Amino acid sequence: MATTDQIIQRCQSLFEDLHFTAAREWKAAEPDRKVVGFMPIYVPRELIHAAGMLPLGIFGGGDQIEVIQGDAYYQSYICRIPRSTIELFLTKRLDFVDGMLFPSICDVIRNLTGMLQLIRPDMYAHYYDMPQNYDDRVGGEFYVNELQELRHDFENLSGNEITDAALRVSIVLFNRNRELIKELYILRAAEPWKVPATEAYLLSRAGMLLPVEDHNVLVESYIKAARSADRPRRDNCKIVLSGMFCEQPPLNLIKSLELAGCYVVDDDFMLINRWMQEPVSETGDPIEALARAFLHHSTKTSATYEPIEADKGQYLVEAVRKSGAEGVIFAAPSFCDPALLERPMLQDALNAAGIPYIAFKYAENSGQMQPIREQAGTFADSIKLWGENA
Amino acid sequence: MVTTAGIDIGASAVKLALFRTTGDKTEWLDKSCYRIRTQDPFALTEQAYDEVLKRNHLERKAIDYCATTGEGESIAYSTGHFYSMTTHARGAVYLNDQTLSVMDIGALHGRAIKIDPRGKVLGYKMTSQCASGSGQFLENIARYLGVAQDEIGELSLKSDDPEAVSSICAVLAETDVINMVSRGISASNILKGIHISMADRMAKLLKSIKVKEGIVMTTGGLATDVGLIAALNEAVTAQKMDVKVLSHPDSIYAGAIGAALWGAYRHTRLEELAANRAA
Numbered sequence: 214m215a216t217t218d219q220i221i222q223r224c225q226s227l228f229e230d231l232h233f234t235a236a237r238e239w240k241a242a243e244p245d246r247k248v249v250g251f252m253p254i255y256v257p258r259e260l261i262h263a264a265g266m267l268p269l270g271i272f273g274g275g276d277q278i279e280v281i282q283g284d285a286y287y288q289s290y291i292c293r294i295p296r297s298t299i300e301l302f303l304t305k306r307l308d309f310v311d312g313m314l315f316p317s318i319c320d321v322i323r324n325l326t327g328m329l330q331l332i333r334p335d336m337y338a339h340y341y342d343m344p345q346n347y348d349d350r351v352g353g354e355f356y357v358n359e360l361q362e363l364r365h366d367f368e369n370l371s372g373n374e375i376t377d378a379a380l381r382v383s384i385v386l387f388n389r390n391r392e393l394i395k396e397l398y399i400l401r402a403a404e405p406w407k408v409p410a411t412e413a414y415l416l417s418r419a420g421m422l423l424p425v426e427d428h429n430v431l432v433e434s435y436i437k438a439a440r441s442a443d444r445p446r447r448d449n450c451k452i453v454l455s456g457m458f459c460e461q462p463p464l465n466l467i468k469s470l471e472l473a474g475c476y477v478v479d480d481d482f483m484l485i486n487r488w489m490q491e492p493v494s495e496t497g498d499p500i501e502a503l504a505r506a507f508l509h510h511s512t513k514t515s516a517t518y519e520p521i522e523a524d525k526g527q528y529l530v531e532a533v534r535k536s537g538a539e540g541v542i543f544a545a546p547s548f549c550d551p552a553l554l555e556r557p558m559l560q561d562a563l564n565a566a567g568i569p570y571i572a573f574k575y576a577e578n579s580g581q582m583q584p585i586r587e588q589a590g591t592f593a594d595s596i597k598l599w600g601e602n603a
Numbered sequence: 604m605v606t607t608a609g610i611d612i613g614a615s616a617v618k619l620a621l622f623r624t625t626g627d628k629t630e631w632l633d634k635s636c637y638r639i640r641t642q643d644p645f646a647l648t649e650q651a652y653d654e655v656l657k658r659n660h661l662e663r664k665a666i667d668y669c670a671t672t673g674e675g676e677s678i679a680y681s682t683g684h685f686y687s688m689t690t691h692a693r694g695a696v697y698l699n700d701q702t703l704s705v706m707d708i709g710a711l712h713g714r715a716i717k718i719d720p721r722g723k724v725l726g727y728k729m730t731s732q733c734a735s736g737s738g739q740f741l742e743n744i745a746r747y748l749g750v751a752q753d754e755i756g757e758l759s760l761k762s763d764d765p766e767a768v769s770s771i772c773a774v775l776a777e778t779d780v781i782n783m784v785s786r787g788i789s790a791s792n793i794l795k796g797i798h799i800s801m802a803d804r805m806a807k808l809l810k811s812i813k814v815k816e817g818i819v820m821t822t823g824g825l826a827t828d829v830g831l832i833a834a835l836n837e838a839v840t841a842q843k844m845d846v847k848v849l850s851h852p853d854s855i856y857a858g859a860i861g862a863a864l865w866g867a868y869r870h871t872r873l874e875e876l877a878a879n880r881a882a
Contacts, residue, residue: 448668448683448869472676474684590676590686591724597869598689599723602876 217412217438220431224415227422228464231277231301235422236269237309247371249312249337252298252322253459254516255488256314256341257503259383260363262425264371269310270421270485273297276463276578278304286328287321292548293576294460295325302332312337312370318459318516319550337370339363345518347508356504364500380499386425388492393432394420395487398479400436402536405476406446407439410467417483418461447474450596453538454480455529455559456545456552458514460577469582470542474593478536481514488512515555526562533568539596542589543572569596605870606632606661607668609863610648611690611856612675615639615710615738616824617648619655620859624867629697633659634856648678670866672858685865688714693722693864694857695820699849703817706805706835706848707857708825710738713801715808722861726812730804738825740773744780744797748790755794759830762795776800794830802834806842816845826854 227235240246247266251258258268274280274297282303283296301307313336315326326340342359344352364375394417401408416435420428449471458481470477491510494502511517513528533541541563545552556572563570571592573585596602604625611618616639621632637651656663663669663680671681672690687707695705696718705716717726730737745755766788768776776797783793809819819839825831827850835848853860 445679447681448873472684473686474676586676587686590684591688594686594689594724597683597685598865602872 215434215438217435217442220435220438221412221415224412224419224431227419228415229277231274232306233269233309233422236267239267239424240309245372247311248309249314249367249370250307250310251314251341251485252294252316252318252325254316254318254484254514255343255511256316256485257360257363257507258425258485259380259387259493259499259503260360260367260375262383262386263375263380264367265373266311266367266371267424270418270483271298271301271307271310271313272418272421272461272483273577274301275461276465276580278578280578290548291321292460292546293578294546295321295328297577298325299328299332302329310336312339312367314339314341316341317343321550322459337366339366344508347511347518347520349505349508353504353508356507357500360500360503377499381495383425384493384499384502385495386429388489388495389429390420390425390432391487391489392492393429393436397432397436398487400439402451402478404446405449405451405478406444407442410471410477410480411464412439413477414464414467414480414482417486420486421483447476448597449474449476450540450593450600451476451478451536451538452592453478453529453532453536453541454482454544455541456515456543456549456556457482458484458516458552459549460546462544462546462575463577463579465582466544466575466579466585469586470589473586473589474597475542475589478538479532484512484514514551515559516551526559529559530562530566530568533563533566539569539600539602540592541568541570542592543570545572545574547574547576567601569600605667605867606665607670607863607866607870608652608655608666609690609859609861609866610652610669610671610675610678610681611687611858611862612644612648612671612673612678613639613709613824613858614674615742616855617644617651618856618859619651620856620863621655621659621661622860622863622867624864624871629864629867631860634853634859636855644674645678648675649680652680668866668870670862670869672862682866683869685862687858688716688724688727690858690861690865691822692716692718692724693861694859695822695861696720696722697860697864698822698851698853698857699818699820701818702820704809704812704814704819704846705857706809706819706821706826707823708738708801708805708821708831709823710742712737713805713808713823715805715812715814717812717814728808728811730808737773738823740776741797741801741825741828743773743777744794747777747780748784748793750790750794756827756829756831758791759794759798759828760791760833762789762791764792765795765799766792768796768800795834798828798831798834799838801831802838805835806838806844809839809846810842810844814844814846817847819846819848820854820857821848821850822854822857824855826850826857827852 273294283300346352
């Protein structure tokens with residue numbers, strides 16, 4: 214049985230490889246294979262998979278890439294993920310990618326679609342519009358049409374017909390993946406010392422880079438190894454991280470939070486892995502099933518519309534209660550409109566529920582962790598020594 | 604009875620404190636301070652920890668809570684970590700129960716902390732990243748002047764015409780000192796000038812967090828520098844603050860003391876929570 218260290222080492226190698234060797238090798242293994250990249254926060258990977266293509270998560274360049282050309286495409290008050298994504302394309306690190314999906318998370322990512330159409334005119338670049346109205350008769354109909362359009366586009370791109378049967382097989386595989394990630398999060402909430410936040414992160418991130426079949430095996434092995442691993446329990450406080458759903462934090466930031474005395478028991482990293490709170494129906498019309506799951510079982514995030522004002526932020530209060538957390542750390546990328554504009558309303562909800570919180574900003578290439586350690590460390594101390602359970 | 608250890612890894616020294624707490628009674632069993640110099644701080648800490656335990660006929664498993672502070676957050680055998688401000692505040696209250704604010708002046712930076720009588724941090728301000736307000740800077744200057752570290756304070760007190768250091772930048776201040784030496788300024792006047800410069804910065808930090816009265820306890824490696832303490836008292840008087848800056852012979856252990864005492868508190872609290880859950 215592989216140890217947690219061995220599994221995480223593999224995940225770390227995948228994470229650090231900005232030439233995406235694993236995806237390149239997957240593509241080269243058989244002729245006519247295609248790779249479709251996607252950006253945060255959600256795309257229906259089942260459709261890409263059912264067309265016989267590899268869905269590849271492009272989550273920016275992190276702190277490993279120096280952005281030179283990418284800066285010329287965006288103003289200085291725009292977040293970093295679009296710049297580093299452009300840099301990845303301009304430096305040919307993503308020259309093997311055959312298509313890209315840009316979900317409707319914010320205007321910046323939407324506009325990236327057009328830029329990529331100019332930079333890579335040979336590549337399929339699609340702005341993937343998700344409904345903001347969750348009524349079956351309005352958003353539902355719109356979304357079914359959007360999914361059908363994607364199905365048609367992917368059939369053209371791959372040269373393979375996406376049959377209902379193939380799509381159902383993909384749904385089963387991704388349901389299993391979501392189930393395993395859920396199990397991982399439940400284990401971490403119950404025994405956070407067994408699943409360090411950096412390991413949970415790297416394991417989830419590997420799912421953006423590997424075929425789902427391989428990732429399922431990897432997560433299953435990790436959970437088994439983590440359960441039996443003998444790791445010391447520290448007197449840390451338990452916190453929920455909020456605001457990291459798009460531009461990802463540097464790994465050192467996550468590590469710093471844990472070293473500063475915080476066990477991360479829930480987060481919104483890579484929400485795509487946990488987007489559907491319930492399994493997608495494995496019977497009936499698969500497109501309808503994907504649409505229904507999106508409308509009725511999507512996770513809550515700052516980037517989704519909440520029509521009832523009183524319900525604003527309740528998902529975060531619920532996440533705290535469910536995971537047994539003692540506080541919330543808001544950490545959002547600088548200039549991230551969805552996270553930062555929503556934060557005051559989320560803070561109001563936490564204030565009303567008597568849940569302590571702190572807030573700071575980062576960029577994917579932030580290198581100075583001392584102020585963050587200081588903030589998180591004093592927050593952890595205040596919870597342990599002066600909080601509800603002190 | 605709860606036995607706890609506090610380990611404070613600073614930039615230039617590792618400090619350890621061993622405590623035994625029985626109800627409200629606290630007994631300080633032992634203490635140790637080791638200079639890091641060129642050694643690996645974590646290997647040194649482990650060696651120091653085992654030495655202190657051995658001296659007290661204890662094994663690691665006999666320690667109910669091993670609390671780290673400072674740079675000790677990644678130590679695998681610790682039970683929990685507390686941030687430096689939290690531990691220095693608690694340690695300062697232990698050393699003087701009238702303390703209402705703390706000046707932690709260590710090798711790399713200085714920090715003013717406002718606290719309540721329980722040792723709860725109410726606010727703080729730190730020096731910037733410039734090293735001119737730090738112990739490391741003072742140590743460098745002493746080396747240029749050929750003065751031993753423990754002579755700095757007494758020499759500074761003998762100053763009759765302190766020479767102002769014109770810059771708040773360590774690099775430029777060091778240039779100033781070289782010029783002063785070539786102009787024949789005495790070591791005591793140079794050191795007093797540096798103490799005044801450092802004290803002014805610390806007094807401003809204290810004022811910025813609205814400390815207006817009471818006892819200010821100094822902690823960290825520079826707390827035993829009598830010349831600096833004198834300069835600090837002059838600086839707060841000049842700033843019209845109704846405070847008294849004090850030190851304690853064990854001020855350097857404040858972080859380790861605070862860690863050990865908070866460790867004892869957390870151990871007891873965690874046991875209570877576990878008992879409540881079981882019930």
